[in-house]
Amino acid sequence: MKQLLLLFALGLASCISAPHADDMPKDPKALPPIVLLKGDTVSKFSTDSLAKGRATLLYYYGPGCLPCDTFTQKMIAAMDTLKDINLLFISAGSFHDVKLYQERYNVEKFPNVKLGLDYNNTFFRYYGGQAYPLLVFYDKNRQIKRANLGALSLDTVRAIIDK
Numbered sequence: 001m002k003q004l005l006l007l008f009a010l011g012l013a014s015c016i017s018a019p020h021a022d023d024m025p026k027d028p029k030a031l032p033p034i035v036l037l038k039g040d041t042v043s044k045f046s047t048d049s050l051a052k053g054r055a056t057l058l059y060y061y062g063p064g065c066l067p068c069d070t071f072t073q074k075m076i077a078a079m080d081t082l083k084d085i086n087l088l089f090i091s092a093g094s095f096h097d098v099k100l101y102q103e104r105y106n107v108e109k110f111p112n113v114k115l116g117l118d119y120n121n122t123f124f125r126y127y128g129g130q131a132y133p134l135l136v137f138y139d140k141n142r143q144i145k146r147a148n149l150g151a152l153s154l155d156t157v158r159a160i161i162d163k
Helices: 002-015 066-077 095-105 122-127 154-162
Strands: 035-037 044-046 056-061 086-091 113-117 134-138 144-149
Touching: 035 113, 044 113, 056 066, 056 122, 066 095, 086 095, 095 113, 134 154
Parallel strands: 056 086, 086 113
Antiparallel strands: 035 044, 056 134, 134 144
């Protein structure tokens, strides 16, 4: 029985493909090329298209995640303090979830914010997102500064960005 469970677990693990070396940055601290599928299920956005020379915050959220909803509301309320960074809302849900999140919070009304589904699971494979929210900070040179599992106060977010 234990052998069957082990084989089953190994079989499941083999279903999750590792990122192709060609798709990942040569520098492990560099911002990886993540392509997001927008809520309309047609438009795409890539981290390669982000404004250069700005800090970037990747915000991995999940549908039905109450801490994510609270953190999103706090960020929206304080968007004036975050308008100088690239902010990507990356969904772990479905196309429908992305559309509902955009309808609920309208985050893309802010010019520095993009929201979409990581349909290739690049974020998950690269960062191993195991829970929500997961915040990954990059400096203006697109080098990783910090990753944080769980929401932070906006003062802490701002301090990490400014450091």
